[in-house]
Structures are given as structure tokens and as C-alpha cells.
Amino acid sequence: MIIKRASDIKSSEITDKSVYLRRREFLKAAGIVSAGAAIPGLLVARAEAAAQKLIYKKNAAFRPNEKLTPYQDVTTYNNFYEFGTGKADPARNATNFKTRPWTITVEGHAKKTGTFDLDELIKPHALEERIYRLRCVEAWSMVIPWVGVPLADVIKRMQPTSKAKYVQFETLHDPEQMPGQRGFLGGGLQWPYVEGLRMDEAMNPLPLLAVGLYGEVLPNQNGAPVRLVVPWKYGFKSIKSIVRIRFVESMPQTTWNIAAPHEYGFYSNVNPEVDHPRWSQARERRLGEGSFFAPKRPTLMFNGYADQVAHLYRGMNLKKFY
Numbered sequence: 260m261i262i263k264r265a266s267d268i269k270s271s272e273i274t275d276k277s278v279y280l281r282r283r284e285f286l287k288a289a290g291i292v293s294a295g296a297a298i299p300g301l302l303v304a305r306a307e308a309a310a311q312k313l314i315y316k317k318n319a320a321f322r323p324n325e326k327l328t329p330y331q332d333v334t335t336y337n338n339f340y341e342f343g344t345g346k347a348d349p350a351r352n353a354t355n356f357k358t359r360p361w362t363i364t365v366e367g368h369a370k371k372t373g374t375f376d377l378d379e380l381i382k383p384h385a386l387e388e389r390i391y392r393l394r395c396v397e398a399w400s401m402v403i404p405w406v407g408v409p410l411a412d413v414i415k416r417m418q419p420t421s422k423a424k425y426v427q428f429e430t431l432h433d434p435e436q437m438p439g440q441r442g443f444l445g446g447g448l449q450w451p452y453v454e455g456l457r458m459d460e461a462m463n464p465l466p467l468l469a470v471g472l473y474g475e476v477l478p479n480q481n482g483a484p485v486r487l488v489v490p491w492k493y494g495f496k497s498i499k500s501i502v503r504i505r506f507v508e509s510m511p512q513t514t515w516n517i518a519a520p521h522e523y524g525f526y527s528n529v530n531p532e533v534d535h536p537r538w539s540q541a542r543e544r545r546l547g548e549g550s551f552f553a554p555k556r557p558t559l560m561f562n563g564y565a566d567q568v569a570h571l572y573r574g575m576n577l578k579k580f581y
């Protein structure tokens with residue numbers, strides 16, 4: 260993964276989501292747009308006009324007093340190698356990605372296994388909003404209002420047995436739809452993308468199965484229709500467009516560990532004291548905050564979630580288990 264910003268958009272050029280919505284209201288009042296219609300001339304018009312609003316409750320426990328990363332940055336600066344390795348590629352190449360109908364297959368050591376429709380697995384009435392920081396291993400971070408359900412709630416319903424020590428997740432493998440899975444456009448990763456958590460990590464209240472952000476259905480480039488958000492771990496653990504959940508006995512393979520085992524371990528907890536072999540992890544650039552050259556902010560242990568997760572790693576050497 261290379262640190263590079265495709266285009267350095269000045270913050271004055273960025274249409275903030277709230278500003279955008281007001282503008283849209285105005286246009287609507289003026290009779291210029293109808294819901295679902297494309298608005299010519301606006302930067303993100305097509306994707307946004309098609310966006311569906313979600314119904315959810317705001318979880319007051321996860322509302323940090325921090326500036327949200329503008330919608331524009333969240334949805335145009337992405338890592339989703341199935342749609343290309345450039346930060347701008349997913350927003351461009353995932354526009355026609357088909358996310359309905361969508362099923363998730365649950366298998367392995369659990370009482371309730373099988374193939375479930377997404378709405379069956381994630382009940383629409385159970386949705387909540389949580390504002391989480393997410394930090395990429397490439398030393399940039401974001402603050403995003405996610406909409407989803409706790410992963411732990413879904414896992415409990417599957418009733419994993421005592422043999423389930425880890426849970427593995429798998430992204431859709433569909434080279435016809437995902438150009439990165441066809442040739443070298445995907446950076447040479449092994450497909451499908453896989454990730455995993457230790458069972459106690461997965462059952463911690465923090466990990467979210469997200470189906471939306473900023474109150475709307477997940478944009479394709481952010482991992483529609485369902486992706487994981489594990490805020491105390493580097494971004495690559497937050498696997499997108501999940502089609503399979505597997506309860507297993509031994510530590511499962513993970514995509515970036517397969518690709519570069521000396522650089523990416525299974526745990527991948529955000530840790531300012533453990534450098535990546537090729538760069539420091541002590542500081543980070545918050546997307547949407549000033550220019551590429553703006554001063555970076557310090558990275559916090561476990562990305563600032565130490566109170567909630569440090570106990571999971573008591574007695575472990577985090578330099579060894581990176």
C-alpha cells in the first residue's frame with residue numbers, strides 16, 4: 260500500500276454533505292430535481308441522488324466530540340482493491356456494482372448455519388448510528404457516522420459452539436463485476452479478500468456490521484451492501500462486501516498477511532509504538548483536514564479505544580503479535 264493522494268482537492272472546493280443536502284432541498288423546492296433523478300453539474304450528483312435514507316437510532320455512547328470527515332472525502336478516497344488500487348478508483352469503478360439481492364453464507368462451528376438474505380441477518384429495525392474513527396495502515400484517518408448493527412449481536416444468533424475460536428470473513432469473488440480481481444489492477448492480491456478476528460474480539464461490543472454511513476445506504480465504494488468496521492484495528496481489517504462468515508478452530512488466513520507477512524500480522528491493532536517496516540505509525544493525517552502537507556496528529560494506542568479493548572491483549576507482546 261502506497262501513500263499517495265490522487266488529487267489534492269482544496270477544502271474550499273469540497274461540497275460538505277450538509278451543504279449538499281441543503282442545496283438539494285433548495286433545488287427540490289425550486290422544482291429542479293425529483294427524487295432519484297440525476298442532477299447535472301454537481302460533483303457527486305448521480306451517486307447521491309440514488310442514495311437511500313436509512314432509519315436508525317443514534318447511539319449516544321458513540322458520539323465523540325470530533326469533526327466528522329466530509330462525505331466527499333469518505334466516498335472518493337477509498338481502499339477497495341477489487342475496484343482498483345488507486346484511491347479514486349473505487350468511486351469510479353464500483354458505480355454499477357450489484358448489491359441486491361445479497362446473501363451471506365454462515366458456516367463452520369455454529370448451531371445456526373446456512374445462507375441468509377442480508378435483511379434476515381441484519382434486521383432493518385435494529386440499525387443504530389455510531390461515530391467511529393477508522394485509521395488506515397497508510398497513516399490517514401477518518402471520523403465517520405456509520406449505520407449498522409453490532410457484529411456480536413449477529414454472531415450470538417448463530418450460536419457458535421465452543422470449537423469456534425476465530426471467525427473469518429470473505430468478500431464477494433466476482434471478477435466480472437470486480438475489475439481488480441481480473442488482472443493486475445487489483446495489485447496482485449489473492450482473491451477473495453479474507454479477514455478474521457479472534458472470537459473474543461468479534462464478541463467485543465465495538466465491531467460493527469455496517470450497512471450505511473451518513474444516514475444512507477453504504478455507497479458501493481465503501482463496501483456495500485455490508486462491511487465490517489473494527490475501529491481499534493488498521494483499516495484493512497474492516498472487510499467490505501461480505502458474503503461469507505465462517506466459524507473456525509484455528510487462526511484464519513487474512514489477505515494482507517498472505518501478501519506481506521512481515522508487514523501485516525493477524526492482529527493489526529493500531530499501535531503508535533510499533534512501526535510498519537517501511538514507515539512510522541506514530542502520526543496520522545485526518546482526511547479533509549487541511550492539505551496533504553498539514554501537520555499530522557498523533558496516533559493513539561488502539562486508535563483511542565484502549566478502554567474498551569486493551570484487556571483483550573493483556574500479557575501479550577504486541578511487538579511480536581502485530
Ligand SMILES: Nc1nc2c(c(=O)[nH]1)N[C@H]1C(S)=C(S)[C@@H](COP(=O)(O)O)O[C@H]1N2
Nearest residue numbers: 337338339340395430452481494495497499
Ligand atoms: N474487500 C476489501 N475490503 C477492504 C479493502 C479492500 O481492498 N478490499 N481495503 C481495506 C482498507 S486498506 C481500508 S483502509 C478500508 C477503507 O474503507 P473505506 O474506503 O470505506 O474508507 O477498507 C478495507 N476493506
Ligand SMILES: [Mo]
Nearest residue numbers: 395396494495
Ligand atoms: Mo487501509
